[in-house]
Amino acid sequence: MMEFPVRVITIAGSAAGGSAGIQADLKTFEELDAYGMSIITAIVGRHPETNKNVHLQSIEAIEAQFATAMKQVGADGVKTGMLFSKEVIEVVARLIQEKEIKTIVVDPVMIGKMNSKLLKADAIEALIHQLIPMATIITPNVPEASILLGGRELNTVDDLKQAAVDLHQLGAKNVLVKGGRLKGPAVDVLYDGTALTTFTAPRINTVNTSGAGCTYSAAITANLTKGQAVADAVGKAKSFVTTAIEHGFSYTDIVGPTYHAASRKFGEAHSIKIETLT
Numbered sequence: 372m373m374e375f376p377v378r379v380i381t382i383a384g385s386a387a388g389g390s391a392g393i394q395a396d397l398k399t400f401e402e403l404d405a406y407g408m409s410i411i412t413a414i415v416g417r418h419p420e421t422n423k424n425v426h427l428q429s430i431e432a433i434e435a436q437f438a439t440a441m442k443q444v445g446a447d448g449v450k451t452g453m454l455f456s457k458e459v460i461e462v463v464a465r466l467i468q469e470k471e472i473k474t475i476v477v478d479p480v481m482i483g484k485m486n487s488k489l490l491k492a493d494a495i496e497a498l499i500h501q502l503i504p505m506a507t508i509i510t511p512n513v514p515e516a517s518i519l520l521g522g523r524e525l526n527t528v529d530d531l532k533q534a535a536v537d538l539h540q541l542g543a544k545n546v547l548v549k550g551g552r553l554k555g556p557a558v559d560v561l562y563d564g565t566a567l568t569t570f571t572a573p574r575i576n577t578v579n580t581s582g583a584g585c586t587y588s589a590a591i592t593a594n595l596t597k598g599q600a601v602a603d604a605v606g607k608a609k610s611f612v613t614t615a616i617e618h619g620f621s622y623t624d625i626v627g628p629t630y631h632a633a634s635r636k637f638g639e640a641h642s643i644k645i646e647t648l649t
């Protein structure tokens with residue numbers, strides 16, 4: 372009988388184009404030998420006439436999906452992405468706690484690459500007080516880290532290091548601040564409460580990075596749930612996402628997806644430079 376080493380669940384939005392959100396997470400889980408399940412919190416897709424872009428699911432629908440996944444399968448790890456509202460964050464925090472899922476990755480998704488609004492302003496407090504303190508790791512990018520720190524400007528790798536240390540106060544066991552939006556090489560900073568570790572990959576010249584953040588945190592979720600140490604899980608996930616970005620593509624003139632199968636098909640081309648400072 373086929374058996375995956377771990378079962379992981381993503382609680383996030385559906386991105387209709389297949390590049391981000393639930394779709395990116397499930398593709399990534401499959402590549403990394405984790406059995407994937409999904410709880411859809413919202414459906415993101417712009418209606419050509421009404422322009423409506425976020426189609427929220429009810430709390431009942433969210434609870435029903437979770438109950439079904441737990442009954443049919445069970446979960447060893449969970450990742451949260453787009454949660455959108457305070458009400459959704461509250462129910463998600465409660466469901467995760469009730470099932471005592473061990474590995475919890477919180478990607479504090481706020482705004483999509485195409486400027487979709489993925490978190491309401493009044494939901495930020497709920498994220499900070501209810502979900503982040505439960506997390507094994509949080510994975511903000513520069514704008515998200517800045518908002519979580521009350522609007523602080525982050526421009527340099529030293530700023531990212533200070534941000535990771537300060538965000539650790541919110542109660543997550545580990546903080547990974549992703550510096551992909553700064554200039555120069557793509558440097559991410561991990562703080563585990565004791566040591567700062569930087570992960571450096573070369574900058575890849577492409578616009579097709581839709582869903583890169585989702586893919587990265589999904590890979591971290593699979594790796595951590597499989598029992599890898601945090602710095603190991605992050606380093607391997609960064610290698611995976613860097614390869615996916617390198618082989619990104621697009622069918623139209625719209626920003627396209629990363630290629631989730633790139634590591635398997637072509638091998639991981641870039642070594643990630645990992646440096647730990649205590």
Ligand code: PXL
Nearest residue numbers: 384385386391392415453483
């Ligand atoms: O990449 C962030 C993201 C997350 N989740 C959903 C999205 C997007 C970006 O568009 O649509 C559902």
